[in-house]
Amino acid sequence: MDMQFSLDQINQRAWNSRDASREFQRSKSWIDPGEKAAFEQIAEECRDQPLLDIGIGAGRTIPLMMQTSSDYTGIDYTAKLLEHARTRYPNLALHHMDARDMSGLPSDHFALTAFSCNGIDCVNYEDRVLILKEMFRVTRPGGVVWFSSHNRDGSGFQDSISNLMPRLTLNPLRFGWRTLRMLRTLPLASYNYARHARFHRNYEGYSIKTAAAHYFGILIVYTTLAEQRRQLESLGFVVEAVFGCGDGKRVYSDAQTSDASWLHFIARKPEQPVQ
Numbered sequence: 446m447d448m449q450f451s452l453d454q455i456n457q458r459a460w461n462s463r464d465a466s467r468e469f470q471r472s473k474s475w476i477d478p479g480e481k482a483a484f485e486q487i488a489e490e491c492r493d494q495p496l497l498d499i500g501i502g503a504g505r506t507i508p509l510m511m512q513t514s515s516d517y518t519g520i521d522y523t524a525k526l527l528e529h530a531r532t533r534y535p536n537l538a539l540h541h542m543d544a545r546d547m548s549g550l551p552s553d554h555f556a557l558t559a560f561s562c563n564g565i566d567c568v569n570y571e572d573r574v575l576i577l578k579e580m581f582r583v584t585r586p587g588g589v590v591w592f593s594s595h596n597r598d599g600s601g602f603q604d605s606i607s608n609l610m611p612r613l614t615l616n617p618l619r620f621g622w623r624t625l626r627m628l629r630t631l632p633l634a635s636y637n638y639a640r641h642a643r644f645h646r647n648y649e650g651y652s653i654k655t656a657a658a659h660y661f662g663i664l665i666v667y668t669t670l671a672e673q674r675r676q677l678e679s680l681g682f683v684v685e686a687v688f689g690c691g692d693g694k695r696v697y698s699d700a701q702t703s704d705a706s707w708l709h710f711i712a713r714k715p716e717q718p719v720q
């Protein structure tokens with residue numbers, strides 16, 4: 446099967462599910478300490494300047510980013526999730542747009558271009574490059590891009606059906622509750638895992654694998670710190686900082702990333718093109 450087709454087709458099904466709508470409408474804060482730390486690193490320099498938020502889902506990041514600037518634009522290509530965001534924030538510029546083609550947005554304009562919550566992992570690797578090129582184009586010289594991405598060297602990469610088994614506890618009520626929860630989720634999760642495991646692939650620097658979210662309903666790219674740095678630099682960015690999701694601490698080498706299921710990247714578009 447054509448990988449480009451399958452990644453988008455599978456993930457769009459998950460984004461359009463009732464479960465995704467419920468989950469994305471519920472979450473209202475930072476997803477992890479690394480996301481908060483990364484945003485705090487760039488918030489002041491972006492104060493009152495144009496911000497672009499890609500893959501807004503139901504709008505979790507809108508109030509968080511708007512603490513820094515009311516000059517805010519959000520986009521998403523999943524109409525159903527975008528509608529939730531528009532209902533919550535009817536007066537904002539929220540566009541139905543695919544990040545691979547943001548030709549409706551001006552070049553060299555945004556002080557910050559963000560793609561949060563590992564959204565960039567949901568397209569195939571060639572399309573990830575298209576998205577990063579578009580992020581580069583719309584960001585003003587001297588501005589920053591910020592996104593997160595699943596870490597192939599992190600423990601999350603090992604997620605499998607066995608993660609759903611109830612954790613042991615001496616409290617029989619709690620164990621019963623965990624078992625019931627497992628019995629409710631296991632059929633759909635097992636079905637999805639088996640369906641998506643056919644597409645698992647390993648490449649130099651990245652892999653394609655199903656992730657536990659939405660009952661193993663998504664098929665995503667996991668990359669490494671070294672490969673993501675290389676890719677950003679090859680596109681003309683200067684990588685400025687990387688934060689681990691779990692403790693929000695900066696990471697400097699692959700050796701330090703094993704605790705982080707995903708990483709937050711901040712990269713700058715130089716004032717002048719790098720020669």
Ligand SMILES: C[S@@+](CC[C@H](N)C(=O)[O-])C[C@H]1O[C@@H](n2cnc3c(N)ncnc32)[C@H](O)[C@@H]1O
Binds near residue numbers: 520522561
């Ligand atoms: C994991 S969800 C995160 C939603 C939201 N940012 C949050 O943190 O709650 C990823 C979002 O990215 C969107 N997305 C993925 N690929 C996209 C693309 N190529 N163009 C626009 N949006 C995309 C999906 O529709 C989905 O809403």
